[in-house]
Amino acid sequence: MFQKSVIGFRWKSRIAVWQQVDWLLLAVTVGLTVFGGVMIRSAELNQGLTDWWQHWLIGAIGLAIALFISRSRYENLLEWHWIIYGLTNLSLIAVIVIGSSAKGAQRWISIGGFNLQPSEFAKVGVMITLAAILHTHTASTLPAFGKALAITAVPWLLVFIQPDLGTSLVFGAITLGMLYWANANPGWLLLLVSPIVSAILFNVFLPSWFIWAVIVGAVAWFSLPWSWYGAVGAVIANFASGELGHIFWGLLKDYQKDRLILFLDPQKDPLGGGYHLIQSRIAIGAGGFWGKGLNQGSQTQLNFIPEQHTDFIFSAIGEELGFIGCLAVLLVFWLLCWRLIIIAQTSKENFGSLLAIGVLSMIVFQVIVNIGMTIGLAPVTGIPLPWVSYGRSALLTNFIAIGIVESVANYRHRLKF
Template identity: 65%
Template sequence: MLLKSSLPKIRWKYWVKPWQQVDWLLFCLPVAVSIFGGIMILSTELKQPVTDWWWHWLVATIGAFIALFIARTRYENLLQWHWVTYGLTNFSLIAVMIAGTSAKGAQRWINIAGFNVQPSEFAKIGIIITLAALLHKRTASTIESVFRALAITAVPWGLVFLQPDLATSLVFGAIVLGMLYWANANPGWLILMISPIVAAILFSTPWPLSEPIVLLKELTFSPLGLCWAGAMGIVGWQTLPWRKFNLGAIGAWVLNMLGGELGVFAWNHVLKEYQKDRLSVFINPEHDPLGAGYHLIQSRIAIGAGEIWGWGLFKGPMTQLNFVPEQHTDFIFSAVGEEFGFIGCLVVLFVFCLICLRLLHVAQTAKDNFGSLLAIGVLSMIVFQLIVNVGMTVGLAPVAGIPLPWMSYGRSAMLTNFISLGIVESVANFRQRQKYYL
């Protein structure tokens, strides 16, 4: 017979049991970051009649409950529905191109019940689930598997790029690279995958002491680009399986040469002016201090003004006087730097490092490849967004319009991050369970 004193303990375990293996540190850290993010958004809008900070907390609360619900649902069910997920992802991206609303030269949002929803944010989850399902069945140890993963990714990536949403398309690339690496892809292949992008930058950027070599009237080659293409030819010769007649080396060299020329063509005829400004202004923001370089200059001034300990909450002059545009979204880290200084920035980065380490731990301890790949996909997404967002606020990366996870204002981005967190928590929750005796 059970003693009465044991009943409350049994009831407590009954309610906690669905989440008994959840990584609570991994859950609580993003919640804390979201709370702090709302405070920083309030600081940027303290003298404005807006309530973005309140919406930030509300959506974060909804996202946290969604994450907890997903955490108690078996993630293996996603395997059965991954093609449906992939189809819905592409359908939503097509729908926003047909019936979406435009803002700032891009058509990325669709109105649902009075709220603007950004399908490209949720598409990140769709591609993580789809790639995890594919690589779970067949690892990326062969060229065929890698090409299959790239072909599957190409459709939603192309739809996102056409919106145009260059920032999210870059996040897609980071997710694919991270998941392919975890799925045993040859590192040399991954280098070759990103090499055309590097070639495009080297061919289209006027680097010092590197005058282009003109072969034809419309065909120019950068000496740095030629050296890069040659180096990639060596990588292709060493890593690709087509060694007969040096096809791997020749193919890698040709791929980079074509990538370089396509980069020049895209720069001159495809990219919008604001996209070109974002990509180039970080090299020399003083070239256009009142235009494209204004965001970056003001952000660096704000962070530098914070010095070691900062001005204090609600006391940063750059933040309170609204000198940094879009500070509550893409440049929220500059508010942290000004009001909490170098120490505050280190604390925020330390918390993000803890989140990433917990994500990596879940990936390493997952009971199967599918769960491990899901965790790595989310880790790749968070790490890339963190590096680019912080990098662009201090002038080390182009202003790409990528939000800081859980801190920047953005309802679709917030829900995406918490849904991703819930999926990883499900992977943690359904690992090998410990035995509990009542």
């Protein structure tokens, strides 16, 4: 009897370490990975490539890592966050010094024949560091708000000069989402992004810039502690950003300029920068309501769409699975985001909650931009569709992020919801 009770106790203790894991969240990410492999295989069917099974292999490795992380206490990251931050920046510097280049960007480090993209893993490093900083001092004061921005600015700049515009935008989305969750004044967040809006409006339609400047000045007046100086300073900063827009525009590569403007009218360069978007629209439109069927899409199977197994995987989904398939994918991502919000709300403290919101911000931004660029509502920025697009570093990063969130869920207080 004693031996049976000991065995029973051991089994209960083994089960207990998994009791609070959000299995639905984990199942959704695994399902998206499997689905991604199926669509990658379809996109490469006539090319003889094997990226689809590599996608599944890396996904299996990522799942194992996520399960391991989910059993580890995420609070331990608080003690290591500065080391993680330092390693993140060192890896990004290493890319600039010894990294491999492709398509005008230097983003990869080759280790044993495996190309690693440090900027992908840097997303997790930034989340951990920001969550640790905002855990102790929320962003409700300007000094804490400025400190969080200063910490994020270093890896963001290192990614931007690679150049990797897409990932630098993801950094911005993560930062804004976490600052908002950390009680930052919404007016400060608007002032933070206002120079970007001004740079666009100033160079596109000047009268709209004047209206925007008035709005920014009013926001600064009501949200900053020094109303008059803040309002004047905000207007001057937005005016200066319009002129600086010309300078930053000159720093961008030609292919980056094409990606930023050709989505508005891809017919200006139908055989060049606008080709991706034109073919993507044709593919998605041809899919209709039910789609042409798996492995049956003409645009997909005849390889009209470049990079259709990575950045433009949603085009293959639209053509072969139609509106219903696209809607199903969006609903799955909605379910994933809902689970992340639940975990953030039920975390036992700010650190875990901020980690969950950081992952949520990353996923939401990537999904919106990736799908938006395939249908012509956003510039082509090279941002993959999480768990579906082929990309080994991105897939591992996503599973690591989910593993951290699962650890937050696993070690929260026992709650019923």
